[in-house]
Amino acid sequence: MESLWKENMVASHGIAAAASVTFGAALTHPLDSLKTLIQVGASSNQQLTTTQVLGRVVSISGSGGFYSGFGWSALGRISGLGARFGIYELLTAFYKDGREENYVYVSEALLAGIAGGAVEAVLSTPFELFKLRAQVSSAFRSPTSNTVEMKHCIAPTFSKLLRGYTPDKKAWDLTVGLLAALPTKNSNMVGALKEYPWMMTGTGRPPLAYEVQGPLNVISLEGWRALWMGLRSGIFRDSIFGGIFFSSWQFLHIAMLDWKAVGMDPPPSSIEEIGPVSLLAASLAAGFSSSVAAAASHCFDTAKCRTQCIVTPKYMSMEKKLLRWKVPGYWLERVSGISPLDRSILFRGIWLRMARSGLASFAIVGSYFLAVDHLT
Incomplete structure (x- = not known):
């Protein structure tokens, strides 16, 4: 062996x-x-x-x-x-x-380290x-309001974009209550709203970071580009x-070799002789x-x-790209x-x-x- x-x-x-x-x-x-x-x-x-x-x-x-x-x-x-x-x-x-000699200068180690x-x-x-x-x-702690009733009324969009996710029932009921007084020609407003990705949390906000875990959930909701967020x-x-x-590390290594060479008799003629x-x-x-x-x-x-802790669904990224959304901050911060x-x-x-x-x-x-x- x-x-x-x-x-x-x-x-x-x-x-x-x-x-x-x-x-x-x-x-x-x-x-x-x-x-x-x-x-x-x-x-x-x-x-x-x-x-x-x-x-x-x-x-x-x-x-x-x-x-x-x-x-x-x-x-x-x-x-x-x-x-x-x-x-x-x-x-x-x-x-x-x-x-x-088998020698690397500190400046060379700096450049090689930057590339690596x-x-x-x-x-x-x-x-x-x-x-x-x-x-x-x-x-x-994950939301505890994911009742059986709410799981049965999840729209297909939810399951496609975020597998296994169930919206907060209390937040969803509040949203529906605010919209109940609006006149509409759609007899199934609640069902239609469930099809919109931005309503998946019931609050109009994207899910939180701890609710989107694993490669399948990240890719389905945020897209492949999110992997390199x-x-x-x-x-x-x-x-x-x-x-x-x-x-x-190279600077300290050279200093330790020089310190080790001080006590050697006769003085070493190369780095290999120092050991x-x-x-x-x-x-x-x-x-x-x-x-x-x-x-x-x-x-x-x-x-x-x-x-990486910010969840940005694919439709939001697409909107920013189409609208040419300008990133705030100074030049160095943007870069x-x-x-x-x-x-x-x-x-x-x-x-x-x-x-x-x-x-x-x-x-x-x-x-x-x-x-x-x-x-x-």
Whole structure:
């Protein structure tokens, strides 16, 4: 078995990477859930505390609620980190081609990390959408007014656009009551109103984020383009994160090699003679670099989370496109997908994200090198 692993180096590295990413995601997913709920529930006049979010999730979903959406998170992290490190390795191999030493400059690591982060955002955005919807559902109780009577009177449009959804009967009765006094030639006004998608909640508003979960519901109600909702802010976030992460890690790696070379006698003539840094040092450097990168890119992470929490049915998106609806905000906000209403809350949950990113990178790098040493 040991010889088999050594002969299949690519497979062993792939298995080690997937296992380490899954371990890091499982270790830090509760922190990610807390961070997401604080970002989504924040407003200019309200700031949710960690204690409030903890109490709400435990009272509604129990302790297991903190792992809502973990499957989507693990899949997104595996594909996203695979793309990030894969693009980085390809570009740095191009940079090092023809050099005598296996050396990458900090500026080169920055550019390669930016490119890797952009590709990561494209691949991981759909998984993050489903993960966020599941996390939000853990802090909100589903409507209890879905009676049998209301289920029997659901129009075909409801079942086509949103499978399994039942409108709020109290809100629907209120809407019908307001329209009862209007003169009409249609003998079945209530039945006709049920066919309009914008009446599916009984309030004239689209469903909430926790009511639209899973690929089938999202695609049927919001369309295929909704899978990449928040992509612009995601590209900004992951590009900044990848660039700062790899450049900081490379800077710390060079500093540790220089420190290690000071005590060597005779002095090394190349990087290869210094040897690798210790596993603990590499893991700590990765964790610190990840925390710094998370702090630098956090405002775009908040913008992406809040964008993905908005349910926009297909007919609304089509109306905005036909009417050439102008996106509000400054130029940078329009390009990066930041809402002007979120300017004062862009840094909510930053400490949780720094802790999650640092701990996850420390665990991923350490467990990856341990797994590789064990397998090979």
